[in-house]
Amino acid sequence: MKLKLFLYAFAAMSLFGALANGQSLAITNARIVTVSGSVIEKGTVVVRDGLILTIGADAKTPADAQVIDATGLTVYPGFIDALSSAGLQARTTTPAPGGQGGGQQAAQQAAAQAAPSNSNYGFGIRPEVSAVDDLRGGDTQFDAIRNAGFTSAVTVGRTGIFNGRSAIINLAGDSVSAMLIKEPYAEHISFTTVAGYPGSLLGTFSALRQMLLDARRLEDWQKAYAANPKGMKRPDDDKSLEALIPLLNREMPVVFNANTENEIVRALDLAKEFNLKAIIAGGQEAGKVAERLKSQNVPVLLSLNFPKRTAAANPEADPENLSTLRFRAEVPKTAARLSQAGVKFAFQSGGLTAMNDFFVNAGKSVENGLTKDAAIRAMTLSSAEILDVSDRLGSIETGKIANLTIVKNDVFATDRFVPYTVVDGKLFEQKEPVRAPVGGRGPGGQRGGGANPGAAAPAAAMPAVANVAGTYNITIDVPGQVVSGTLVLTQQGDVINGTMTTQLGVTQIRNGRAFPDGFAFAAAVEFGGATIDIAVKATVTGNILNGTIDSPQGAVPITGTKLP
């Protein structure tokens, strides 16, 4: 009966698919890397209704299918970015008024006033915050990341100690609900600080510990009250604490942003103390604690944002610490070390702004001892396994979600190009740009793929970019302090250059680009003895600048006014 119904539904859907045009797709003459099985040197992948229908050297092409001749191309399962902020709008910062009272109670009262609804916690310490609430539908927002080869990603904000609950999404879809694969996926925690308490790393651990203890007590109290409320004070329901209960019960993983050995050890200690289902994100020194990761069965979402020196050469400067020099040199070896030690890991972008570096750095991991197969797996099936979605993503198998990445040339080589991606069965095409003779932009740049399969890519009429040149007085709202300074921009076409001056020093901007409504650039600042890569994106309306600064430590708002 069930089978019959299923077949019936299937037939109806197929019919609908055919009528709806383009719901069936065949990629022929392709080299197929299934990841779960062996490589098919020349074969066909058929996709229907958003799912993979058949694969094989002699898989039949349905009569109604749109055919992509992939001669000379390789089909991979759609690549997964195991941690990103894809599709998220920057959250507005509303720091709680600092806890300056005589005790913790005063601080909590202040936090309670600042927090809406039934949470007694302030900005940055609210685990119930969910990435899904900040997502919007639409394909074009993901053009750049999809053109680099990604079809799905874990996405979550990066502010506060609790970054909040992440979602696993497909990188296309008309609505948020259509994009979602799994939500909520995990709670994400950063060892950082907030305005007021905790205002230092010391307090961060104590605050986490107290909240987890309070959440455990709340659950017990709720149960006792549900069983017999008579004569018992009712539990003080707090949605921030309630959001921690699934963590304590190992129903939801906890992703710790921990990059250095110290951070990873601290995360592992905390996970052990509260029996959390932990995952390490960042993990660039995870190779040094591989044995412990293995014994605690903790996987790693390994950042491919490899560190490099950003400080200018200066004969008067201190030499860099040997430990810093070693750290940078060791990072490309981490993947191989984890692989050898049997620690599960998946690659993630780690805040990379140029997504092509993801593959360049995955390639460096291969040069440093990781097998190519393991590298591919770390962006496909291993990721899906860690994310607990390997029943629907991560390999080219019948019945899985039709996410495919079709690559020209070696996937780790610099001439790698992604002419097609398939997301939920929908084909996206990217035309290879004509290379400029000198200094041309690399493949996978800003040019979006047509959402309309088969149709010629729309003539890329370059929209007029805003004139953003000038001097701005800027304010950066770092939790706990407000940093002010000056931003000086010069502009030539859509290329911008200039400097940003704050109390942290003068910073030369890099990769500056102007857009129709604003600009973006990257820079590196020295803070607390470390170099931090930041990505600035802002809109300019009249003389008002509004935007965000994204860094591995989180995103903070930047505002400013252009001087006349």
Next chain:
Amino acid sequence: MKRILNLTVTASLVIAFGVIAKAQSGGNVLIKNATVMTAAKGTLENTDILVTNGKIAKIGKNIAAPANAKVIDATGKYVSPGIIDAHSHSMLDAINEGSLAVTSMVRTRDVIDPKDVAIYRALAGGVTSALLLHGSANPIGGQSTTVKFKWGRPADEFPIEGAPPGIKFALGENVKRSNFTPQAGQTPRYPRTRMGTMEVLRDAFRRAKDYKQSLDDFKAGKTKVPPRRDLELEPLVEVLEGKRLVHCHGYRSDEHLNLMLLADEFGFRIATLQHALEAYKIAPEVAKRGTGASIFADSWSYKLEAYDSIPYNGYILWKNGVLVSINSDSDERMRRLNLDAAKMEKYGGVPEEEALKMITLNPAKQLGIDKRTGSIEQGKDGDILIWNVHPFSPYSHVEMTLIEGDVYFDRAKDIANREVLAKEREALEKLDMNKAPGAGGTPPRIPAERRIADRDEADRGDNR
């Protein structure tokens, strides 16, 4: 240019050495024919020390070397117990949680960095154990950690097993935030006066007593809902029960006296007065309570509330029977505490062994680890220093630092290793990721000479 080159070499060698010095726990070693300053039973000439499985097994003459022991000939050299620094902020990734007046819930143990190069430098100066304290930004700071400097070992091997837990209190200028201007839009944190500081302390202990009562009531079945486990008040209950040592930062003796009176009121003992640069004024009151004083050898009048400090502070305290230790509160001064002890001999004439105790056995007693370390006695840990000359000589330096019989610093090996490290640095600097960007780039780091070495006023807005 030469200066820079030197800097490079020195910086690299200290950072890297620990990786090479592979330590195992519990070494076997025989130190031969040394002048042994025991810090307990006088100085012994031409004496051997045998350490077995990390513990001092035998002290005497002509001890035969067991087969498995490493033999060190210390003829013509001085041997002393490892130095213990009762006030340090080394190896902490954060020092102050200054957001609240009471932060007894925070633990320095959570943020220790076993790779802080200050550890290796301290070993080169003979420090083997230290009390890692929270800063002095608030009346009740965080929980302390008592560690041995086992450089090269993972973080969890640093804390000394069985050492009584501690907590930092503070009084005076730092607590009142006298020298800190609130940022725009920030309300100044209470307390702002010395009387407010006392109120915060009294209030905290009253809350702790109430908390204890609520736990007892629940246990006795008087209440239905289990009380919330309160990480802020839990350690204060331990203080009231005498299970946690209070180490209190302060300069003015009136404040320290007030604190001791408050402790009398609540029925506990203050373990140490930290800094206490004018504690000579209240020496009998300190001695009577069995409270220790952990002081600087100098820093006389270095700030307003230290105005009445005098060179003879240590001597007067000792003469009155106070347990005195000399601490560093600084990564830099930590490396020459032996000379600070020598100053006690100079100003007032504290006897040599008593002066040595002020950096060894006395701090061990103050931290409650004197059963294990602090002097060279049979049965204690093999925490031993070998000096080229008498440690109170300005020409002295540590030749070897042992913790539990394992060598953690060896001057000869260090010198030999400098070339290796210089070569490694040269190779690393040639790698792409370590090259300076061709154009632009961020401003370089501030040269070391202009950095702040003293972390006493550690709350300078950064966490380091």
